[in-house]
Structure formats: structure tokens, C-alpha cells
Amino acid sequence: MYLRLSCCNIKAMAGKKERPTPSQSRADYFSGGKLAGEEGTIIKDWGGRYPFALIYPNEYSVGMSNLGVQAIYKMLNSESDAVCERVFWENDGKPFLSLESSRPMMDYACLAFSFSYELDYLNLANIMRAAGIPLYSCERDESHPLLIAGGPCITANPMPISPFFDALCIGEAEVILPSVLPILVMDSSREDKLRQLLGLPGVYVSAFHDGHKITRRWTAILDDFPTHSVVLTRNTELGDLYLIEVERGCSAACSFCLVSRAFCPLRFHSLESLLKQAREGLQYRKRIGLVGPVVTDHPEIEGLLSGILDIGAGFSLSSLRLKKLSPRVLELMIAGGAHSLALAPEAGSERLRKSIRKGFTEDDIMQAVGRVAEQPFKQLKLYFMLGLPTETDEDIEEIITLSLKCQTLLDKSQKGCRLTLNVAPFVPKAGTPFQRLGMADMATLENRITRLKDCLSGEGIEVKAESPEWSHVQAALSRGDADMAAVLAEMDKVSLAAWRRAVKKAGINLDHFVLENWGRNAKLPWDMVDLSPRE
Numbered sequence: 001m002y003l004r005l006s007c008c009n010i011k012a013m014a015g016k017k018e019r020p021t022p023s024q025s026r027a028d029y030f031s032g033g034k035l036a037g038e039e040g041t042i043i044k045d046w047g048g049r050y051p052f053a054l055i056y057p058n059e060y061s062v063g064m065s066n067l068g069v070q071a072i073y074k075m076l077n078s079e080s081d082a083v084c085e086r087v088f089w090e091n092d093g094k095p096f097l098s099l100e101s102s103r104p105m106m107d108y109a110c111l112a113f114s115f116s117y118e119l120d121y122l123n124l125a126n127i128m129r130a131a132g133i134p135l136y137s138c139e140r141d142e143s144h145p146l147l148i149a150g151g152p153c154i155t156a157n158p159m160p161i162s163p164f165f166d167a168l169c170i171g172e173a174e175v176i177l178p179s180v181l182p183i184l185v186m187d188s189s190r191e192d193k194l195r196q197l198l199g200l201p202g203v204y205v206s207a208f209h210d211g212h213k214i215t216r217r218w219t220a221i222l223d224d225f226p227t228h229s230v231v232l233t234r235n236t237e238l239g240d241l242y243l244i245e246v247e248r249g250c251s252a253a254c255s256f257c258l259v260s261r262a263f264c265p266l267r268f269h270s271l272e273s274l275l276k277q278a279r280e281g282l283q284y285r286k287r288i289g290l291v292g293p294v295v296t297d298h299p300e301i302e303g304l305l306s307g308i309l310d311i312g313a314g315f316s317l318s319s320l321r322l323k324k325l326s327p328r329v330l331e332l333m334i335a336g337g338a339h340s341l342a343l344a345p346e347a348g349s350e351r352l353r354k355s356i357r358k359g360f361t362e363d364d365i366m367q368a369v370g371r372v373a374e375q376p377f378k379q380l381k382l383y384f385m386l387g388l389p390t391e392t393d394e395d396i397e398e399i400i401t402l403s404l405k406c407q408t409l410l411d412k413s414q415k416g417c418r419l420t421l422n423v424a425p426f427v428p429k430a431g432t433p434f435q436r437l438g439m440a441d442m443a444t445l446e447n448r449i450t451r452l453k454d455c456l457s458g459e460g461i462e463v464k465a466e467s468p469e470w471s472h473v474q475a476a477l478s479r480g481d482a483d484m485a486a487v488l489a490e491m492d493k494v495s496l497a498a499w500r501r502a503v504k505k506a507g508i509n510l511d512h513f514v515l516e517n518w519g520r521n522a523k524l525p526w527d528m529v530d531l532s533p534r535e
Contacts, residue, residue, distance in 0.1 A: 157431070171217030183200075226273055244277045403461055
């Protein structure tokens with residue numbers, strides 16, 4: 001149940017006069033009319049309501065496929081005394097205004113940022129310049145909006161952006177926002193609000209933090225918060241799908257992965273709730289997108305997929321568990337309109353898979369690929385990581401050997417399924433067992449990517465690789481401390497050249513954060529965060 005904001009507390013808006021909507025037409029500003037292409041947009045009158053700008057620091061086409069943004073938008077607008085409008089960073093030179101009412105950021109009482117990836121931090125300085133608001137929290141006063149933020153990367157390590165924000169949320173919004181909202185709307189000073197936020201579980205206020213542990217907050221019963229598409233548009237990556245969250249957390253404990261730490265414990269929405277949401281979604285889209293770290297872990301996955309087919313909808317799954325991959329699930333996927341699927345061996349050798357705690361063998365991989373080969377899928381993607389701790393050149397050769405074995409299995413089926421490898425450098429994440437380990441250097445990563453492409457491309461296997469340079473940037477932000485804010489503040493555009501200039505000007509030793517292994521007794525920048533599930 002959400003808390004209602006009291007009208008008597010809306011005095012917090014005193015001194016913030018409502019400005020008229022800019023005279024330029026919405027069609028001119030929104031370049032083709034984003035609002036006109038939406039279903040489910042929430043337009044609320046501002047009179048007497050506390051206004052939030054929900055900012056996704058990337059493009060509209062990316063942010064509108066983010067279920068976290070959709071859930072917070074719905075949650076804040078469900079409060080009768082609040083209004084929430086969306087803002088996206090298009091970096092197109094146009095005025096930085098909200099989507100629903102074309103208002104500038106200074107019209108809002110609170111700017112709420114949702115970060116999914118560390119690399120989106122790189123847009124922060126330009127966003128705040130476009131908003132006309134000081135970037136550092138210490139430079140803002142009573143005339144400026146409060147800035148709060150949340151997301152998985154912040155939950156793991158809030159430090160790199162902590163100098164910019166008044167408060168950062170450690171955990172899940174459903175259980176944090178109900179206690180935050182009444183404080184935000186209080187008729188009190190900025191400092192008073194921040195000191196009260198400081199006392200809330202799951203809220204980090206860097207200006208007044210006294211060193212105490214910030215315990216991650218999480219939602220015990222997912223069915224209390226059905227999470228699905230709220231605003232639908234074709235102008236997004238997953239525009240043909242009605243998205244529904246199936247689960248949070250993961251039963252595996254892979255040493256490199258943040259999901260099982262930042263979203264534990266593993267929780268599921270009930271079959272009844274999911275099918276109800278699917279029936280509602282069928283009013284808007286013919287296909288349902290099932291979202292979660294490993295959707296096929298749902299204890300009633302076959303009943304869920306069959307139930308969606310029974311109501312006349314197709315579906316897509318965001319993820320599958322490789323081990324014990326069910327032939328029935330694969331059959332249902334084909335019936336649901338799936339043409340491709342992805343599996344994640346992560347490493348080529350048995351030794352390396354054990355070291356990263358992947359709980360399956362090569363026989364498990366080949367059995368799963370064999371079952372895929374029996375169905376008329378058009379594409380199978382295999383995900384691997386490069387530069388994992390203790391990885392050697394022999395491990396890369398084993399990726400090649402394993403991939404060729406998989407290709408042979410697919411070719412024998414004669415169903416025309418092509419094999420693609422997606423490879424990404426290992427990036428150490430705060431809060432994981434590998435948090436103290438550095439990345440492989442640039443030359444090693446580039447050589448291993450080249451080796452894979454040289455050996456597999458000629459065999460008809462496409463190899464797609466993420467940039468090692470950008471992965472190094474991600475590692476710096478993942479393991480960075482508050483000094484990293486000085487780098488972000490200097491970013492005038494998002495490019496590797498701009499990053500290098502900013503690092504040089506800030507005088508940061510990137511090797512320490514990216515390449516170096518940290519000893520067991522070394523203090524971690526994010527030591528104040530407690531990710532363990534204590535509720």
C-alpha cells in the first residue's frame with residue numbers, strides 16, 4: 001500500500017511558482033510527436049501537487065523499455081498529491097524539458113534519476129548544464145530542486161556520483177519511496193529534509209553520513225507490486241511487447257554477477273498474477289515480454305507459457321537457464337513466436353566455469369544446444385566473458401572448440417539455425433566475490449577477441465564483442481570512489497577522447513580502479529553498503 005501525501009504539506013512548494021508551458025508547440029519539440037504515439041500516458045494537473053521529474057539519463061527509445069522507470073512513474077503518479085513527469089536525455093540540442101508538459105527542470109521540486117548502467121553517469125554533467133542547475137549538491141540552495149537517484153549500480157556502489165546527489169536509494173523503490181515521500185513534501189528547509197532522510201533505512205545522504213551501514217531494502221512479496229508496461233510506444237527497442245516482470249534475484253551465485261547480491265533473495269510473481277497481467281497486456285500488444293534474470297527459473301514456467309498461449313498471445317523470454325533446459329519450454333517458445341534464444345556458458349573450459357561458480361558442465365551445454373537444434377529456431381546466441389580471473393590463452397582455445405562443437409550440432413539438425421557469439425570483457429562489480437579483482441589489460445582483451453574472430457568467422461560463426469576500452473571505463477565507475485565525480489564533472493560529451501581528457505584533468509589513477517587487485521584488508525569505497533537481505 002502506498003502512502004498518501006497530505007495536502008497540508010504541499011507548502012513545501014512555496015516559493016516555486018508554476019511556470020506556463022513553453023509557447024513552442026509540443027509537436028515541434030518532440031520531433032514527430034512522442035506523446036501522440038503513446039498509450040497510457042499519465043497527464044495530471046499540477047494544482048497543489050508536489051512535482052517530480054523522473055529522469056532517465058539516456059534516450060527515450062532506450063528508457064521506455066525499462067520496467068524500473070515504468071514502475072516508478074506509476075508509483076509516484078498513484079499518489080493523489082503528487083505529479084510525476086518523464087524526462088529523457090536525447091542530446092539533440094533542444095531545450096531540456098519534460099515529456100508531459102514541456103517544463104524546464106527548475107519547475108520541479110525533485111529530480112529523480114533512474115540509473116541502470118554505470119556508463120549513463122557520463123551524461124550527468126551535460127544533463128545538469130542543460131537543466132541550468134549546479135552539478136554538485138553543495139552548490140545548490142533552497143531555490144533548486146532536490147536530486148535523488150536509484151538503480152542497481154547505485155545500490156552496489158553509490159560513491160562515484162555521491163557528490164552530485166542529495167540522497168541515493170540503496171535497494172528497491174517499492175519499499176523506499178513510501179517513507180521518502182512524506183519527508184520530501186514537508187514544509188521545512190533543504191537541510192532539515194536531508195537530515196530526516198538520513199535516518200531512513202536504505203537512504204544514503206552523503207552530506208551528513210556518519211559512517212553507519214546502509215542496509216539494502218527489498219520487497220518481500222512481489223505480487224504486492226505488479227510490475228509491467230504502463231506507457232506503451234512503438235518508438236522503443238521492445239515496442240512490440242507488453243513487458244511483465246516475472247522474478248527478481250537469482251538462485252545462482254556466479255562470482256562475477258551483481259544480480260544475486262543486489263536483488264536477493266530470489267522472488268517470483270505468482271502464476272495467477274502473471275496471467276492476469278498478460279490478459280490486461282493483450283489489450284495493447286499481441287506479444288508479452290517476460291522479464292527477469294532467469295525467467296525459466298519460475299516454478300510454474302510451463303504453466304505460465306501455456307497460459308499465455310491459451311489467451312491468444314505470443315511471448316518472448318529475456319533469459320533462460322542453460323542447465324536442464326526443458327524441451328517442453330523450447331516447444332512452447334516456438335509456439336509463442338520465438339525465433340532466437342540465448343544461452344550463457346560464460347567460459348569455455350570446465351576449470352574456468354568452476355572458478356566462477358557456473359554450475360554446469362560441457363555435457364550440460366551440449367545437451368542444451370542439442371535440444372535447441374531439435375526446434376526450428378533461426379538463431380542461437382552464446383554469451384562468453386573474456387579476461388576472467390585466472391583466464392589463460394588455453395581457455396580461449398576452449399571457447400573456440402566448444403563453439404565449433406555447438407555449430408556441428410546445429411548443422412546436423414539441418415534446420416538453418418545460425419550460431420552467434422556475444423563476448424564481453426569481465427568487469428568487476430562492487431558487492432560481488434570478484435569485487436577486489438582487476439580487469440585484464442587492453443592488449444590481452446584485444447588479442448583474445450581477435451583470436452576468436454579469426455578462428456570462428458571463417459566457420460560461419462559471427463563474433464560480436466563489446467569494446468574493451470568502454471569496459472575499462474565501466475570498471476572505473478563500478479569500483480570508483482567519490483573522487484571519480486571530478487572526472488564525470490569534466491565530461492563535455494560522451495566519447496573515449498573526452499573521458500581521457502577528463503581523467504587527466506582530474507588527476508585520477510585509473511589503473512588503481514581498473515587493473516589492480518585489492519588486498520583483503522584494503523578498505524572498499526562502498527564499505528558503507530550492506531547488500532545482505534536482512535528484512
